[in-house]
Amino acid sequence: EVVLTQSPATLSLSPGERATLSCRASQSISTYLAWYQQRPGQAPRLLIYDASNRATGIPARFSGSGSETDFTLTISSLEPEDLAVYYCQQRIRWPPTFGQGTRLEIK
Amino acid sequence: EVQLVESGGGLVQPGGSLRLSCATSGFPFRNHWMSWVRQTPVKGLEWVATIKEDGSMKNYVDSVKGRFTISRDNSKNSLYLQMNSLRLDDTGIYYCAGDGSNSPFDPWGQGTLVTVSS
Numbered sequence: 378e379v380v381l382t383q384s385p386a387t388l389s390l391s392p393g394e395r396a397t398l399s400c401r402a403s404q405s406i407s408t409y410l411a412w413y414q415q416r417p418g419q420a421p422r423l424l425i426y427d428a429s430n431r432a433t434g435i436p437a438r439f440s441g442s443g444s445e446t447d448f449t450l451t452i453s454s455l456e457p458e459d460l461a462v463y464y465c466q467q468r469i470r471w472p473p474t475f476g477q478g479t480r481l482e483i484k
Numbered sequence: 485e486v487q488l489v490e491s492g493g494g495l496v497q498p499g500g501s502l503r504l505s506c507a508t509s510g511f512p513f514r515n516h517w518m519s520w521v522r523q524t525p526v527k528g529l530e531w532v533a534t535i536k537e538d539g540s541m542k543n544y545v546d547s548v549k550g551r552f553t554i555s556r557d558n559s560k561n562s563l564y565l566q567m568n569s570l571r572l573d574d575t576g577i578y579y580c581a582g583d584g585s586n587s588p589f590d591p592w593g594q595g596t597l598v599t600v601s602s
Binding site: 413421422423432464472473474 | 530
């Protein structure tokens with residue numbers, strides 16, 4: 378099973394600042410990585426797929442990069458509604474697995 | 485508008501059963517693999533089961549094999565999860581989600597809460 382380790386566990390930033398979230402895989406997963414956003418009280422929603430492709434309707438301030446074992450989700454300029462937990466997930470190796478999440482707090 | 489609406493969750497004793505349903509609309513259900521993903525206090529987000537478009541292939545996480553059964557009715561655009569021999573660690577929110585086989589999980593329902601407790 379591929380273990381995904383996300384860091385930091387919690388990130389506290391102000392509106393307008395840049396957020397950088399990391400996801401590291403225990404073995405190579407090429408670019409088969411997705412990022413999800415889970416706002417308080419809501420279900421997860423797909424943000425980024427295949428490491429760097431924004432899902433439909435996702436604002437351009439969200440971007441993803443990386444390959445093999447190291448991946449990054451960047452939010453270029455934080456908005457108050459970006460308060461959420463962000464999860465990475467891999468789908469190339471069975472079973473599909475998720476990271477433990479990074480909680481993003483907006484000051 | 486795409487909607488996935490889960491139902492059937494509730495409080496059940498260890499060893500009991502529940503059947504979850506997911507009704508979909510505005511979504512090409514019969515053309516998609518479908519999955520159940522749960523969120524538990526201990527493990528966080530965890531994939532549970534996936535079913536092929538025509539129901540001919542099913543996969544399960546090891547911890548639910550032999551206890552849970554995923555199924556679908558394409559005529560009703562609905563997905564199901566029959567859960568038997570429930571355990572305390574099955575407690576969590578169960579989400580219905582599109583794909584999950586060779587595509588990311590998208591879209592997601594709002595979830596239904598399953599509580600296993602004596």
